[in-house]
Amino acid sequence: MKNLIKLIARRTLPAAYSWLATQRQDDRYPPSVGKVKFGSLRRVEPISQEFGFDRGDPVDRYYIENFLADYAEDIHGRVLEIKDNSYTQKFGGDRVVKSDVLDVIEGNLEATIIADLTCADQIPSDSFDCLVVTQTLQMIYDTKAALKTIHRILKPGGVVLATFPGISQINNDDDEYNGSWYWSFTSLSAQRLFEEVFPKSNVKVESYGNVLAAISFLQGLAVEELRREELDHRDRHYEVIITVRAVKSEVI
Structure with missing residues (x-):
């Protein structure tokens, strides 16, 4: 009888523990193999192939706009932006x-x-006092040459606010207007690239995102479909957006 009880315990307790663990809303207890519920994500085509623009505000724009809002004071004087000046107007205002x-x-x-x-x-x-260069440098093959130009055309003390995609769908239309998507960056590669042109002490690189934000962005979900605390959680292993603030040295 004792052996039978042991056998039953060995067979039922692990399964019961696994089931209880999956009921907890705690990232420390992932569902066991075969118990993951894919739901709407079990598909080989993304929910949206438009980066989420057709559903609302794309996830990457949340991070880009928060970055620009944090450094809005830098957007002043004479400002250069790429393709349009929407961010210059939104975050620079009458400065x-x-x-x-x-x-x-x-x-x-x-x-x-x-x-x-x-x-x-x-x-x-x-x-220029400021350059706003969002989601651009991945489309330029000779990135180093572009960074040298950015540094050159900035006034002494001028600031470049740049963003790069990290984990992302690739938009590679390969047409004359939209160009080609050549590079994917990490915070480390961005740091190294900018420090080759700007003083190291004048370069600040940050990354934003987490595994949920990355999956949502790849699927083309919108910001409105995630909670703020889910978007704001940072995990450096899942860089959705990389941001750089770099300042040209003042004239001595």
């Missing part, structure tokens, strides 16, 4: 004296400067 828009392709009616950041000799040095 902006002149707003310029750069595009590499002619035909953009919002562009005030047509130039390639890798060889923009027509843009005078020391021209």
Whole structure:
């Protein structure tokens, strides 16, 4: 009888423990193999292939806009943004004296400067107080050349606010206007790249995201479908967005 009780305990207790663990809303107790409920995510095509724009505000925009809001005071004086000046207007407001828009392709009616950041000799040095360069450098093959231009055209003491995709769907239309997606970055690679051009003490790199935010972004879910505490939790192993604030040295 004693042996029978032991046998029953060995067979039932682990299963019971596993079941109880899955009932707890605690990340320390993941569901056992075979017990994961995929629900709407069990699909080989994402819920949205438009980064979530067709569902609401994309997850990456939450992090990008929070970053720009944190450093809104940097967006002042003469400001250059890529393709349009929506963030300059939103976060710079009346601190902006002149707003310029750069595009590499002619035909953009919002562009005030047509130039390639890798060889923009027509843009005078020391021209801008701030550059807003969001989700751009992954589309430029010669990233190092572009960073040298960014540094050159900033005024002494000027600031570049840049963002890069980390874990992301790749938008690789390979057409003349949208360009090609060449690179994926990490906070470490971004740090190294900017420190080759800007003083190390003037470069601040941060990353945002976690596994839930990354999965949601890859599936094309929107910010409105996640809780704020889920979005704000940071896990450096799951970088959805990488941000850089870099300052050009003052003239001595």
